[in-house]
Amino acid sequence: MPSAIDFYFDFSSPYAYIANEWVDALAARHGRTVRRHAMLLGVTFQAAELKSPVSYPLKREYTLRDFARSARHERVPYVQPEPFPIASHNAARVFWWLHDTQGSEAAAAWARAAFRAYFTRGVALNDPAALKALAAESGVDAEAAEAAWGAVVWKDRLRQANEQALAAGVFGAPWLVVDGEPFWGNDRKEQIERWLRQGPF
Amino acid sequence: MPSAIDFYFDFSSPYAYIANEWVDALAARHGRTVRRHAMLLGVTFQAAELKSPVSYPLKREYTLRDFARSARHERVPYVQPEPFPIASHNAARVFWWLHDTQGSEAAAAWARAAFRAYFTRGVALNDPAALKALAAESGVDAEAAEAAWGAVVWKDRLRQANEQALAAGVFGAPWLVVDGEPFWGNDRKEQIERWLRQGPF
Numbered sequence: 001m002p003s004a005i006d007f008y009f010d011f012s013s014p015y016a017y018i019a020n021e022w023v024d025a026l027a028a029r030h031g032r033t034v035r036r037h038a039m040l041l042g043v044t045f046q047a048a049e050l051k052s053p054v055s056y057p058l059k060r061e062y063t064l065r066d067f068a069r070s071a072r073h074e075r076v077p078y079v080q081p082e083p084f085p086i087a088s089h090n091a092a093r094v095f096w097w098l099h100d101t102q103g104s105e106a107a108a109a110w111a112r113a114a115f116r117a118y119f120t121r122g123v124a125l126n127d128p129a130a131l132k133a134l135a136a137e138s139g140v141d142a143e144a145a146e147a148a149w150g151a152v153v154w155k156d157r158l159r160q161a162n163e164q165a166l167a168a169g170v171f172g173a174p175w176l177v178v179d180g181e182p183f184w185g186n187d188r189k190e191q192i193e194r195w196l197r198q199g200p201f
Numbered sequence: 202m203p204s205a206i207d208f209y210f211d212f213s214s215p216y217a218y219i220a221n222e223w224v225d226a227l228a229a230r231h232g233r234t235v236r237r238h239a240m241l242l243g244v245t246f247q248a249a250e251l252k253s254p255v256s257y258p259l260k261r262e263y264t265l266r267d268f269a270r271s272a273r274h275e276r277v278p279y280v281q282p283e284p285f286p287i288a289s290h291n292a293a294r295v296f297w298w299l300h301d302t303q304g305s306e307a308a309a310a311w312a313r314a315a316f317r318a319y320f321t322r323g324v325a326l327n328d329p330a331a332l333k334a335l336a337a338e339s340g341v342d343a344e345a346a347e348a349a350w351g352a353v354v355w356k357d358r359l360r361q362a363n364e365q366a367l368a369a370g371v372f373g374a375p376w377l378v379v380d381g382e383p384f385w386g387n388d389r390k391e392q393i394e395r396w397l398r399q400g401p402f
Contacts, residue, residue: 048259058249058372062383072402073392171259182263187388191274201273 008175010041011088015186019174030196038092048171086126097148209376211242212289216387220375231397239296249372291350298349
């Protein structure tokens with residue numbers, strides 16, 4: 001059986017949101033599945049001495065334009081949220097809690113719901129009340145979700161995921177790995193599809 | 202008549218080299234021409250507070266891999282040169298000298314020759330002797346080229362090009378502008394082609 005595609009993401013990354021919308025169909029076209037890894041870009045940025053593209057004044061304007069245009073190019077709805085970027089650790093902990101207690105499908109459904117909420121309706125995932133309401137409307141037990149993001153065990157789980165991402169060489173999002181080959185960025189979709197179709201090129 | 206595609210590049214940028222190989226055919230498919238602008242990324246990096254991706258230790262390895270893979274994806278020959286990156290101001294001054302004295306076709310031919318020399322044969326464009334030899338073998342008057350890259354008038358011409366690039370919002374290479382819409386990167390080829398085909402999307 002061909003190996004799963006690893007998909008590393010941060011809930012605050014527009015390019016990861018866009019890729020999250022196409023990655024399952026892409027994988028399915030080539031008989032693959034997707035293994036999602038929620039992580040924090042803040043951790044990988046720090047390790048790699050990088051910063052968000054929107055933190056550079058001259059780069060910011062172009063990058064915001066490119067977020068929206070890249071979404072339109074993939075026919076994915078996009079409304080630039082404010083504030084942006086935001087701290088996404090609570091949403092990521094909910095992801096791992098669902099992943100480990102209900103399975104990868106439940107976690108993937110949460111990833112989709114949280115990404116869409118932030119990038120189409122501006123639901124502030126960093127706001128506990130908004131996150132709790134989002135959980136409830138997404139069919140997730142909101143009280144249990146709130147308990148999970150505050151619990152040491154899920155804080156540790158996310159920390160572990162960040163460390164695993166760093167060990168895998170991840171320094172940006174989305175980050176995809178196909179049969180050991182790393183691809184960084186929503187804009188590597190075409191190369192990824194080619195790699196899946198024909199193997200190394 | 203539809204407007205030309207502006208193409209900003211630095212002779213030391215692998216992604217600009219790759220794009221330089223496809224931009225003319227792309228433009229021609231849509232009845233456009235290409236207006237090339239040699240400039241120095243060092244100047245735009247400084248203005249935008251950015252650095253080369255290979256200057257970040259963790260990013261370097263992936264980026265080198267991506268240069269070569271992106272070249273293969275576009276079926277463009279590529280051999281990672283050493284040293285890399287290099288100072289490209291002399292090659293850029295020769296570009297502007299040819300542009301202003303012999304026309305844009307002669308300058309484009311030089312751009313192609315210099316890019317290919319550096320990125321397929323490792324010809325060090327920052328080495329005056331190597332650059333002079335390259336001029337000679339490319340059908341450019343080598344003595345005149347050497348005189349040009351040392352002359353105040355062509356130093357000023359490049360400085361002016363850098364300032365114009367900054368004023369246009371350029372902070373990376375390749376940088377393409379189609380009917381006022383900016384596109385940064387070899388990896389925006391698909392979006393550029395779509396923009397040319399159907400206009401704004």
